[in-house]
Amino acid sequence: xxxxxxxxxxxxxxxxxxxxxxxxxxxxxxxxxxxxxxxxxxxxxxxxxxxxxxxxxxxxxxxxxxxxxxxxxxxxxxxxxxxxxxxxxxxxxxxxxxxxxxxxxxxxxxxxxxxx
Amino acid sequence: xxxxxxxxxxxxxxxxxxxxxxxxxxxxxxxxxxxxxxxxxxxxxxxxxxxxxxxxxxxxxxxxxxxxxxxxxxxxxxxxxxxxxxxxxxxxxxxxxxxxxxxxxxxxxxxxxxxx
Numbered sequence: 001x002x003x004x005x006x007x008x009x010x011x012x013x014x015x016x017x018x019x020x021x022x023x024x025x026x027x028x029x030x031x032x033x034x035x036x037x038x039x040x041x042x043x044x045x046x047x048x049x050x051x052x053x054x055x056x057x058x059x060x061x062x063x064x065x066x067x068x069x070x071x072x073x074x075x076x077x078x079x080x081x082x083x084x085x086x087x088x089x090x091x092x093x094x095x096x097x098x099x100x101x102x103x104x105x106x107x108x109x110x111x112x113x114x115x116x
Numbered sequence: 117x118x119x120x121x122x123x124x125x126x127x128x129x130x131x132x133x134x135x136x137x138x139x140x141x142x143x144x145x146x147x148x149x150x151x152x153x154x155x156x157x158x159x160x161x162x163x164x165x166x167x168x169x170x171x172x173x174x175x176x177x178x179x180x181x182x183x184x185x186x187x188x189x190x191x192x193x194x195x196x197x198x199x200x201x202x203x204x205x206x207x208x209x210x211x212x213x214x215x216x217x218x219x220x221x222x223x224x225x226x227x228x229x230x231x232x
Contacts, residue, residue: 004158
């Protein structure tokens with residue numbers, strides 16, 4: 001079945017540092033890939049997505065590129081802020097031809113803390 | 117507009133009791149999903165509905181768990197004979213379904229279930 005593996009955390013950075021959170025996946029066909037974020041006390045929110053190979057998703061200064069050859073979707077940000085402190089989840093949705101279509105499969109989450 | 121709402125926000129019950137968790141999706145969203153998130157883990161898929169019918173219930177852990185969506189809008193997740201291992205945050209999400217494509221899932225704030 002489908003699976004997502006995320007870099008283990010927690011990750012602690014100083015403000016303006018560069019961020020990478022690694023994500024790799026196992027899936028058949030052509031899944032869609034997502035990053036969700038959960039800020040303290042809030043629900044899950046979609047951060048960015050990519051629906052086909054070589055697509056780059058971007059939002060709020062975050063980027064991730066769908067790499068089918070390495071089955072990866074690493075999250076990056078050039079300069080983090082204190083307000084980026086949250087839990088980040090990588091997720092995939094199976095393609096329309098598979099039995100996993102519709103539902104999301106999540107990684108275990110990475111806690112990010114950014115200090116001033 | 118109103119997002120996905122879930123009630124109650126917190127539920128404490130005793131082992132062996134029956135509980136119902138309610139989800140109100142975004143108006144007009146035909147697809148509705150239930151996930152379970154244990155402490156320190158990513159959400160795990162339980163079941164999703166397309167309209168009134170369960171399109172995929174493969175994530176329900178056993179026959180103590182059941183979900184309904186009788187009118188294609190509000191859904192109720194029912195857990196019989198609760199066990200301590202059922203303690204988790206239960207998340208609901210909804211999305212539009214257009215043609216053969218499931219759009220972005222919007223998540224509710226979750227119901228935190230504690231089984232004593």
